[in-house]
Amino acid sequence: MSFLSxxxxxxxxxxxxxxxxxxxENEIKYLHLDVMDGNFVxxxxxxxxxIKSLRENYDFIFDTHLMITSPEKYIENFKDAxxxxxxxxxxxxxxxxxxxQQIREMGMKAGISLNPGTPVEVLDxxxxxxxxILIMTVNPGFGGQxxxxxxxxxIKRVRELINENxxxxxxxxxxxxxxxxxxxxxxxxxxxFVSGSxxxxxxxxxxxxxxDKYKEILKEENIGK
Ligand code: DX5
Ligand code: ZN
Numbered sequence: 001m002s003f004l005s006x007x008x009x010x011x012x013x014x015x016x017x018x019x020x021x022x023x024x025e026n027e028i029k030y031l032h033l034d035v036m037d038g039n040f041v042x043x044x045x046x047x048x049x050x051i052k053s054l055r056e057n058y059d060f061i062f063d064t065h066l067m068i069t070s071p072e073k074y075i076e077n078f079k080d081a082x083x084x085x086x087x088x089x090x091x092x093x094x095x096x097x098x099x100x101q102q103i104r105e106m107g108m109k110a111g112i113s114l115n116p117g118t119p120v121e122v123l124d125x126x127x128x129x130x131x132x133i134l135i136m137t138v139n140p141g142f143g144g145q146x147x148x149x150x151x152x153x154x155i156k157r158v159r160e161l162i163n164e165n166x167x168x169x170x171x172x173x174x175x176x177x178x179x180x181x182x183x184x185x186x187x188x189x190x191x192x193f194v195s196g197s198x199x200x201x202x203x204x205x206x207x208x209x210x211x212d213k214y215k216e217i218l219k220e221e222n223i224g225k
Pocket of ligand 2: 007033034065085174194
């Protein structure tokens with residue numbers, strides 16, 4: 001079963017509640033929250049304060065993607081903000097295993113993300129502390145980039161490894177996912193598809209039409225609760 005996790009990064013922040021209300025009305029289950037620090041990636045987005053104010057108003061599973069250096073310093077802030085899943089980058093900390101443990105100890109689900117140039121072998125020895133693996137299908141930092149085809153091989157290998165090590169771990173991909181290319185990704189057994197620029201639209205009717213298209217492709221019962 002595959003779910004859509006729309007990325008807030010591409011939202012029109014002036015009309016944020018209108019856009020999130022559309023997601024809620026469509027019973028979208030996950031909301032992908034891209035946190036960027038201008039250090040790990042060359043862009044700055046938003047932090048726990050904004051996430052907390054969203055938490056007070058929406059029931060989505062908060063699928064938080066930390067593109068920040070030394071995430072261990074801020075895990076408690078994201079717990080306080082009401083995050084459900086916290087995914088760190090393997091490349092962003094000297095102690096990925098310790099940070100995954102820290103996330104779980106605080107009662108959240110722990111994810112690890114791999115940049116396109118990072119090999120799957122780094123997942124070894126992390127298996128016991130993982131709830132989710134996020135494969136970047138663009139270089140992290142910006143919405144609206146093109147899907148990097150070389151990552152398909154990596155996604156297939158990670159699915160095999162998940163099945164061997166712990167089938168409960170969710171497999172998520174992020175970057176360049178659109179209604180025009182998602183169909184060829186459906187047989188890769190991906191649990192969560194992040195999509196930002198393809199989902200959010202200032203034209204709310206167009207946004208609804210796009211959600212209808214995703215529902216059709218992912219099967220209506222799988223896109224929402
Ligand atoms: C990129 C972010 C993505 C981004 C995806 O660093 O992690 O979540 O918002 O945007 P699209 O779907 O436009 O590629
Ligand atoms: Zn992301």
